[in-house]
Amino acid sequence: MQQTMFDKLWNRHVISGKPGEPQLIYVDLHLLHEVTSPQAFEGLRENNRQVRRTDKTFATMDHNVPTKDIFNVQDAISRKQIETLAKNAKDFNIRLAGMGHEDQGIIHVVGPQLGLTQPGMVIVCGDSHTATHGAFGSIAFGIGTSEVEHVLATQTIWQTKPKTMGIHVHGKLPHGVYAKDIIMGIIAREGVAFGTGNAVEMYGDTIENMSMEERMTLCNMGIEGGAKMCMVKPDQTTFDYVAGRKYAPKNMDKAIEDWKQYYTDSPEAFDQVIDFDVSNLAPFISWGTNPGMSVPVDQKLPEIKNDDDQKAYDYVGLHPGEEATDIPIQFIFFGSCTNGRLSDLKIAASILKGHHIAEGMQALVVPGSRAIKKAAEKMGIDQIFKDAGCEWREPGCSACLGMNPDQVPAGLHCASTSNRNFEGRQGAGSRTHLASPAMVAYAAINGHFVDIRKEEA
């Protein structure tokens, strides 16, 4: 019988149970951060339980960390969460990249960067953007805190096998169009729940030609389309990325031999296949209050089709029929687990070089990890951002969700490289417009979005 990559991965991890029922699945890597883990550790203590596999568990601090003065956490409750994770890691003997540690950063940036994330794994974390790790050909999904506790105690999780969906992504990406635009384009066309209950695999020549960082951007936002998980077949690009990293396998040849078995036999094995041609794709901008409410940059904002559209327009203070490029931008955020990697910062810096951000605008640049920050500084990228008038910050989740002091003031429109434009997400009353790092960089210079396909390469 023909199988998808997902089927092969799933079957290999089943400990007990039949398809169609909840099955007990083994977890190879459990990633932790300070926000969704305190109650899980408390549960372990109450029941006198231990962490079963500390060697398969890794923690860092990202959601709450200040990006200005990292050791000065002024919010007492944020500080409490950070201190609680430090104590829990110590008490339960878990590896922790804490505040100021060289490996600290956004958990979904740190996992791949350290070689913890590998093909063939089941990876979970109490965070929906765990989808990111699927880029390596692994089953990766976000879980709740009760499930975090369950995985800590048993290294397993109960899951019902999802359906499978293939997305055939093909064609050459036009100049000025990026991985971010592909996933935003798919969600704009298919809706914010198209992937619910599905293990989604992206495949095709466009994907094969992508770097790992681009694949991570793609899989990261799979959850914004509801996908239970989103994955890409591991190939030489994947193996080359993993090799030599801190926690990479010592015997890479043996690992690669094993990882090569993970591929989909034929698209016919998917329960459903959708097609996405990128050869005429335009850069996307979100206008509303969910990631499906977005338009190609050269189009007008859409008509109001329902109550939700009306509420979204009321919230963002825009109107149907306005040009997407006329949205005034007053705030800029470069960062997040979607687009806070070195390649993203390089693209933005190459555009900002020799320019200055528009008058009155505030722009934050928040590298995804300390390692990225250091690498960027070595290349002089930090200076380009600073010269352009941007604030070069310490790594963390920052203004993607504003759990730390980095928030977009009420009423301001923010061009953001992050993943969610929900009401209040970046701060009460904030108006988020999601786009690629290149689109955001040009918006920073111009004070509004521009069709970057018309800009010089």
Add this chain to the structure above:
Amino acid sequence: MEPITTVTSTSIPLMRENIDTDQIIPKQFLKNILKVGYGKNLFFDWRYVAPNKPNPDFILNKPERQGAEILVTGDNFGCGSSREHAVWALKDWGFKVVIAGGYSDIFYMNSTKNGVLAIILPEDQRKILAAVAPDAEITVDLPNQEVRYEDYTFPFDIDPLWKHKFINGLDDIAITMGYEDQIENYEANIPSYN
């Protein structure tokens, strides 16, 4: 987990689609390290016009809606962030049952861990339930997998394992620890790349 079998209660309709967990409980309330105390901030941005100043037009604040244990809502409820705090907030406010057109996968799993019964009914049936009077009661009967209101009976599906756990209030971890031999056997066969 507290067992849940039959819930008979008044209800609250909130018929928006794609209500995300950022709306259910905004980020500023995720900083607690406990599982309780979130109810007062449930749907915070819609519920308050200013700190400590409730929005009198929002349905959760209406005097006649207090004490309702059933939430009737739209499609794709609980999408977005994985925060289990969303379920804790619904539960802390007093909701025992949510009736929606669908749920994000993570929200659904979180609800099964906390004794909040998440039911899926089609739109036409939810519209009937959303229109019931504030003082009228709806019955959710888990053993028989039915939602009843006046002469209406709406059957719903639920996985037998989740149903068993809900009715008996079982702790997942204790159940899984019964699989220790199988887990050990699995671990013994994980390939090493060293």
